[in-house]
Amino acid sequence: MYCIKCGSPIDDNAKFCPNCGSPTSAVPSVPPAATYYPSQPQQASQPRQTAQNQTNGCAIAGFVLSFFMPLIGLILSIIGVGKAKECGNGKGLAIAGIVLSSIDIAVFILVVLLVVLPLLVLI
Ligand SMILES: [Zn+2]
Numbered sequence: 001m002y003c004i005k006c007g008s009p010i011d012d013n014a015k016f017c018p019n020c021g022s023p024t025s026a027v028p029s030v031p032p033a034a035t036y037y038p039s040q041p042q043q044a045s046q047p048r049q050t051a052q053n054q055t056n057g058c059a060i061a062g063f064v065l066s067f068f069m070p071l072i073g074l075i076l077s078i079i080g081v082g083k084a085k086e087c088g089n090g091k092g093l094a095i096a097g098i099v100l101s102s103i104d105i106a107v108f109i110l111v112v113l114l115v116v117l118p119l120l121v122l123i
Contacts, residue, residue, distance in 0.1 A: 059083075059090035062097035066104055074101035 003010050003017040003024065010017050010024055017024060062077030077097030084091035 059094035059097060063093050063100065066097045066101035070101045070104035070108065073097055074105065077101055 001010055001012055001024065002008065003019060003022065005022040006017060006020040008017065008019040010019075014024055016022065059077065059080035062073050062075075062080045064073070065076055066073030074097075077094045080090060080094030080097060084094050
């Protein structure tokens with residue numbers, strides 16, 4: 001092979017050019033760059049962000065589901081309250097989800113009692 005810097009022929013096993021003394025290849029500098037690549041600030045910030053997203057996500061999921069699927073929304077909201085105690089985040093939304101879910105379940109039971117039961121009696 002030939003020297004990168006001066007172009008003079010070098011032995012393939014030689015680590016330095018005998019003519020100019022420069023390293024025969026830039027390969028040794030690559031592994032340190034590769035190991036240095038994972039940046040520490042991102043790794044440090046990610047767990048905090050995911051923890052907040054999990055708490056808010058669960059509370060929001062319970063809040064939204066309380067409109068459509070009260071039973072699942074109630075369960076998710078209770079989980080959201082439990083996580084909110086740990087992280088101190090999204091507690092109000094989770095409680096709102098529990099209240100809304102409870103109201104929806106109560107309304108559902110009332111509808112069943114007022115609509116379905118009279119129909120059964122009539123039949
Ligand atoms: Zn050279």
